[in-house]
Amino acid sequence: MVSRLLRPLLLACLLGALAACTRGVPVDQTELRAAVGSEPVVLLSASWCGYCRKLRTDLKRWGVHFAEYDVEQSEAGARAFALLHGRGVPILLVGDTRSHGYVPNQVRKTLLAAGLLPANAPD
Numbered sequence: 001m002v003s004r005l006l007r008p009l010l011l012a013c014l015l016g017a018l019a020a021c022t023r024g025v026p027v028d029q030t031e032l033r034a035a036v037g038s039e040p041v042v043l044l045s046a047s048w049c050g051y052c053r054k055l056r057t058d059l060k061r062w063g064v065h066f067a068e069y070d071v072e073q074s075e076a077g078a079r080a081f082a083l084l085h086g087r088g089v090p091i092l093l094v095g096d097t098r099s100h101g102y103v104p105n106q107v108r109k110t111l112l113a114a115g116l117l118p119a120n121a122p123d
Contacts, residue, residue: 036077036080037076041067041092042066042067043055045070049089054104061122094116108121
């Protein structure tokens with residue numbers, strides 16, 4: 001029998017292994033873009049998600065044009081989420097690059113590198 005102290009550690013290891021298995025799974029970009037269209041910036045979200053709301057607000061404040069798909073209410077969003085082996089929202093697609101979760105500094109760098117962040121975008 002596994003002691004009560006080791007259970008959380010074993011669970012953490014199992015979850016980490018599962019995450020590692022899906023993180024590097026290749027995604028068919030053609031199929032993904034067939035699901036969500038050709039807009040360079042795409043936000044996959046859910047209506048109840050606070051981090052989705054924060055990222056949406058950031059993108060609007062920065063003046064970034066984006067398409068948004070709810071993964072629970074949109075067929076296209078659900079399809080894209082499945083193709084990406086999504087485990088949570090928000091997921092932001094910038095061209096072929098994707099960001100998982102609310103990581104505004106990473107998103108700004110990605111948008112800047114892609115030439116999609118307006119020069120007058122506030123911090």
